[in-house]
Amino acid sequence: MAKVLMKGNEAMALAAIKGGCDAFFGYPITPQNEIPEYLSTHMADHGRVFVQAESEVAAINMVYGASGAGARVLTSSSSPGIALKQEGISYMAGSELPCVIISVMRGGPGLGGIQPSQGDYNQITRGGGNGDYHVLAFAPETLLETVDIVKQAFDLADYYRNPVMIAVDGLIGQMMEPVDLDKKPPRKKLKPKDWAAEGLSGVRGHRNTIVSLHLDPYELEKHNLRLKKKYDEMVKKEQRYEMIRMDDAEIAIVAYGSVARIARSAVLTLREKGIKVGIIRPLSIWPFPEKAFVETPDSVHTLLVAEMSLGQMLQDVKIVNNGQRTIKFYGRAGGVVPEAEEIVKEVQKIVRGRQS
Amino acid sequence: MKTQTIYQKSSGLTARALTYCPGCTHGVIHKLVAEVLVEKGLLETAVGIASVGCSVMSYEFFNCDMQQAAHGRAPAVATGIKRVRPDATVFTYQGDGDLASIGMAEIVHAAHRSENVTVIFVNNAIYGMTGGQMAPTTLIGQKTTTSPRGREQAQTGLPLRMSEMLATVPGATYLERVSVHDPKHIRKAKKAIEKAFDVQTKKQGFSMIEFVSTCPVNWGLTPQDSLEWAVENLISYYPLGVFKDATAGEDHEN
CATH class of the missing domain: 3.40.50.920 (Rossmann fold)
Structure with a gap:
């Protein structure tokens, strides 16, 4: 298919639908509002879930629940909103839950401004959540590249069972550029989500739990080391430049x-x-x-x-x-x-x- | 001599021994929720959400799929699960610090959207797990580790009544406060849980059952004295009963 001209935020939203996103949970914040606005109707048209949450905190926890139930889930926000999501991101990393987070960066600190910025590099790459964890983070340059990486992000999140962040600045979110939404990016071979707690213990024959609590320090250290192995694999395989x-x-x-x-x-x-x-x-x-x-x-x-x-x-x-x-x-x-x-x-x- | 089993642990609970203190009513409430899930044939499609507080380990106890939520966020997690798995039976299990303090926004908005989930709310008027601090539900004059001279209204306001507050939210479908201090009330509480899960099965929206509970260790009372203190003090401030039943008309017609 030929390229079409789209606004960055809307192109990312459509790319998420094409990437197999089952559910979106978000909260309004400039300059990413076109993402939830676009998805509010288009998710329903595709038989998928859209919820405008009461806050970014609630939104990321809805993402946690839906992802824990095995769905492919997206949320999007901008700088102060991403700050509020950090707790949930840490829980998701700890519970090994996949999700895709689009961060459309604006100026800070605090309420800052609404113009494009890259001031959240540390927030995204170091994380504001607690504990030893990482999120896979991509910062694309063009809309063409952005839609490709949004689509791939769902596979990567599922493969690593880890949050994946798409970090763009407000410029990419707000500008219009040609995109090719039918291009098929490379797929990952994915295992079935036999870990999901989705209300199927009867069918499965055993119960599943989604948990980030490990009260025994030796057990928690073992969990930390297992996560580290995963992060090491990301360092080895996912460096892109x-x-x-x-x-x-x-x-x-x-x-x-x-x-x-x-x-x-x-x-x-x-x-x-x-x-x-x-x-x-x-x-x-x-x-x-x-x-x-x-x-x-x-x-x-x-x-x-x-x-x-x-x-x-x-x-x-x-x-x-x-x-x-x-x-x-x-x-x-x-x-x-x-x-x-x-x-x-x-x-x-x-x-x-x-x-x- | 022939032996006969006349009572056993509900199959809705795992074999794991409960971690709750002697005299705390979490055990009875767990049992009731588990029995209702089993009797209604909902256990195998259930997803429970453990919250933060004394019931943080409840994901080890309920014999169904479980997710452990961040402090206060269980209703948001429940929303996420139910929206993508509408056929699952989704319930949260939350204490009063979790639900009435840090999780206030999430519980109000889950009710506001009339999420088709069931909330089991256990109110013992104190933070148990962290060692007995004041909660929004702590009674005036009640001594806690952060109100050692007794809760004062001037500094900390009056205790929050969550069932009454949520009854003002248009989206809430069924709200009832119960107690488990004696067999009669335990039987009544079980009926309330049955009703709440029926509301969910019929896709009628948000239901919450609030339990007036105890905390012998942090109240500094024996188990027996705790039950008496709950009846005398908590139930007089947190009266039992149905605070909202938006299904009432429909049931009448049936």
């Missing part, structure tokens, strides 16, 4: 989501000026794509981390760089989107600095 014009690069811009798009324009301008610059674009932000930095050619002497935050992914880049290359940072915050020209200037500064 794109290397853009990196073959001969001397400077690499490290950027994800909307900032990566802006960096692409900056690279075109800089290449015209003869500056050898490329982009390392993380698609998975947890696990952070360490492999991209191993692959980075020796010709690269400087990494310019560019974010719509005051330096959150920067910490991960510092960890994987391990002191090897010079690291520079450029960030805008509060909902201010950087212009390509700003990134061009930052790269030129690096070039001048090395000449002097």
Whole structure:
């Protein structure tokens, strides 16, 4: 099928339906409202479940119940709302329940603003919930990529029995772009959900329980180590990234989501000026794509981390760089989107600095 | 001599020994809920939701599918389950700290949406599991570890009556408060549970049975004195009875 022009939030909502989402539970918050608005009618049209919950807290706990009963479940929210969901996300990770969470980031802290931001990188990759857990998190760059990853997310969540977060900034949620919703992303081989507590103990012949409580510390440690094994598998298999014009690069811009798009324009301008610059674009932000930095050619002497935050992914880049290359940072915050020209200037500064 | 079984543990409960304190009425309430599920043939399609508090381990006791919810969130978890599995029999089992304090929004809105689930609400006017702190349901003058001089109205307000409050919510279908302090009341309580699950089976919406319960350990009373204290003090503030029955007209017609 040909590509169709859709708004980001609506495209993600439709992608979820196409990805086999059985139920959506959410609460209004800008700038993600088109997701529940779209799903409020379209889920019913597809014979699926839509509930507008009384709060983000209730919504994520409805997700917990529905997922625990074996359904494929979605919720969406934005920064302060994701903060409220963190308790439930921790419970879901602890109980090993799959779900997909779309986070359309806006400026913070607190009520912050409603303009695009990447200020929740730490919230998403470190988690605000309690305990030793991780969520698989992807930060796509275009709507085309976003709808693909939303569809795959349901399989990944089921495969790992873990929450999967789709992290986009308000720019991706609000803009219109061509999408191809019929493209079939690679499927995971999935086992039946024989663990679900869905009211079928009679048919099954035994009862199932969904629990994150382990009062014996040795038992809990065993559970923690089992979860760790799963997270290790994610680190091994789910690092996703794109290397853009990196073959001969001397400077690499490290950027994800909307900032990566802006960096692409900056690279075109800089290449015209003869500056050898490329982009390392993380698609998975947890696990952070360490492999991209191993692959980075020796010709690269400087990494310019560019974010719509005051330096959150920067910490991960510092960890994987391990002191090897010079690291520079450029960030805008509060909902201010950087212009390509700003990134061009930052790269030129690096070039001048090395000449002097 | 021939032996005959005249009484045994309900098959609606697992073999696991209950962890509740002597004299606490959770055991009786568990038994009643389990018996009703078995007698109505609902156990095999049931999903129970354990809450946080003394009944946190109830997922080990009810012999059906169980999910353990975060503190106060059981009605939201129940909503999620029932919406995707409408043929399952869904019930929550919650204490007064869980339901009337931290979970206030979830219980009110589950009733408001008239979720077709059954809530078993056990009110002993105190936080039991955490060691006897004041709850919204603690009586004026009642001593707890966070009201050691007795609950004062000026600082903490008056105890919350949940059944009466939920009776004002248009979506609530059936609300009844019962007690299990003697055999007569135990029999009546079982009838109330039967009614609540019937409401769910008939897809009539939200039902809640509130139990006036005891906490001998945190009240500092013997089991027998606890029952007497509950009758004298709790039931006079939390009167027994049906607070809402939106099925009344229909039953009359039948």
